[in-house]
Amino acid sequence: MRESKIMKNSKIKGFTLIELLMVIAIIGILAGILIPTVGAVRKQANIAASKTQLSNYVTAITMFKGEYGYLPFVTGAGDTTINLSTPAESERFIRTLSGRNPSTGASVAEGGNRRQIAFHSFAESEFFISVADAVSDTQLADRFNNTNIFIMLDGNGDGRVNPSPSGTTPRAPSNPLRTVATAWVEPDESIGAPGYALWD
Numbered sequence: 001m002r003e004s005k006i007m008k009n010s011k012i013k014g015f016t017l018i019e020l021l022m023v024i025a026i027i028g029i030l031a032g033i034l035i036p037t038v039g040a041v042r043k044q045a046n047i048a049a050s051k052t053q054l055s056n057y058v059t060a061i062t063m064f065k066g067e068y069g070y071l072p073f074v075t076g077a078g079d080t081t082i083n084l085s086t087p088a089e090s091e092r093f094i095r096t097l098s099g100r101n102p103s104t105g106a107s108v109a110e111g112g113n114r115r116q117i118a119f120h121s122f123a124e125s126e127f128f129i130s131v132a133d134a135v136s137d138t139q140l141a142d143r144f145n146n147t148n149i150f151i152m153l154d155g156n157g158d159g160r161v162n163p164s165p166s167g168t169t170p171r172a173p174s175n176p177l178r179t180v181a182t183a184w185v186e187p188d189e190s191i192g193a194p195g196y197a198l199w200d
Contacts, residue, residue: 047196050142053126054183054198057151060097060120061181064113071180072096072111074155079162084140084149091138093151094122102137146193148186154179169195 096111097120107116128141160176184197
């Protein structure tokens, strides 16, 4: 008799169906708020890392000028734009600034780098990754795997460049920039990659 009284007084506690549905709904609302925020933070982190990559290229070009007394890749008296989206130009850029053949690792004197100085060591994260997950050793890309990288050099020696990206992203600066080199990336809509520039 004593056991039956104890069993009557102790109730099994648990969540009701309504309480469970409320918890699930709250979790769903929080996930709906947080998931886009995490995506935006990841995008901004990739843009920051890519801008650092571009800044390193500009620094390497400046070091080249300090060593040899002239800018590499300059072809005329005006500003020179290097379009790294083409594999041949990208490979020439790598060979000149690293002093190495990217395919074999052998030293090369290209683009005026006759002493074969490594002004920049290209990391694997700076190269294009194909659909088959193969890393190209001759095609540069940003953290979004976008190859639309452009670098403008001061070809006439006035200490200014006036970049003019095509399209509206990134926006061209309103005045010429006081620098010997700058860089930008134009968007690639096919892979959802944004455009940005060092002057932003």
